[in-house]
Amino acid sequence: MTRLSRAVRGLLTALATLLAVTVASPTARAATDTTAPANFVALRTVDPTILQEMRYFTSHNFVGERIDGYLQPLCILTRPAAExxxxxxxxxxxEGYSLKVYDCYRPQRAVNHFVRWAEDLDDQVMKSEFYPNVDKTRLFEDGYIAEKSGHSRGSTMDLTIVRLPARPTRPYHPGEPLVPCYASQDQRFPDNSVDMGTGFDCFDTLAHTLDPRVEGRQRDNRLLLKSTLEDLGFVNLAEEWWHYTFKPEPYPDTYFDFPVSSKSLVSTD
Incomplete structure (x- = not known):
């Protein structure tokens, strides 16, 4: 190789490295930031009437313990999604209803917690409620657990509808008997939401938004949520009746990792 060829090759390598760093750096910086960008807000500052039952701040979830990164029971979203x-x-x-959110922005460290849990095949404490018919070895293959989540981009939320006046949902007591998430509403864990046919985070095909086995009032309730949100730019994940993303997303390619806490926000006023 000639001296000129080596020089040209070295220059091209340097440019490629610089380009890679330039492209990757926004996401890399976001993954280590302790504060959110300025247009992330606490939902309560935009609409204090929306009910919040932040499940991953509690132990009532498919893991069975509070999830990493949830320092407060707080819904955080990008401002466009919140508005x-x-x-x-x-x-x-x-119409006499209220929205209730179960989860909003989810830090990458929480997603990592889900992945570690899914890889521990011996931990099946919450199986009887959240994934009674799914072998834990298939959670990744069947799409229930993934290494990245749209929630970490800040414009995705899990939510339901509650008939007003809202009755309080009793607290979950660790170790209490578990009932399958697809059981009838009067049998599964009580939730003050309308009957959607399954509970939240039900790892079952019955949770697919338009599953034909879900009929009558349950289907009407799902369609009420779907039509209300889709008219305003939200897109439903077909496999989860509770999962919606506001489009266009301000950060479609960035996965954030700041904690779920009011201290992570520039302002909560």
Whole structure:
């Protein structure tokens, strides 16, 4: 190889390295930031009437313990998603309903917690409620657990509808008998939401939004949530009746890792 060829090759290598760093750095920086970008907000500052039952701050979830990164029971979203959710709430309040969120922004460290749990095949404490018909070895293959989540981009939320006036949901007591998430509403863990046919985070095909086995009032409730949100720019994940993403996302390719805490936000006023 000539001296000129070596010089050209070295220059091209340097440029490729610089380009890779330039492209990757926004996501890499976001993954280690302790504070959110300025347009992330606490949902309560945009609409304090939307109910919040942040399941991953509690032990009532498929893992069975509070999830890493949830320092407060707080819904955080990008401002466009929060404002669109407020518009949906205004529509539902007129009909005697309220939205209730189970999860909103989810830090990458929480997703990592899910992955570690899924890889531990001996930990099946919550199987009887959340994945009674799914072998834990198939959680990745069947798409229930993944190494990245749209929630970490800040515009995805898990939610349901509650008939007003809302009755309080009793607290979960660790170790209490578990009932399958697809059992009838009067048998599964009590939730003050309308009957959606399954509980939240039910790892079962019955949780697919338009599963034909879900009929009558349960299907109507799912369609009420779906139509209300889709009219305002939200897109449903077909496999989960509770999962919606506001489009267009401000951060479609960035997965954040700041904690779920008011201290992570620039302002909560």
């Amino acid at each position: 669109a959710l407020h518009q949906a709430q205004v529509k539902l309040l007129r």
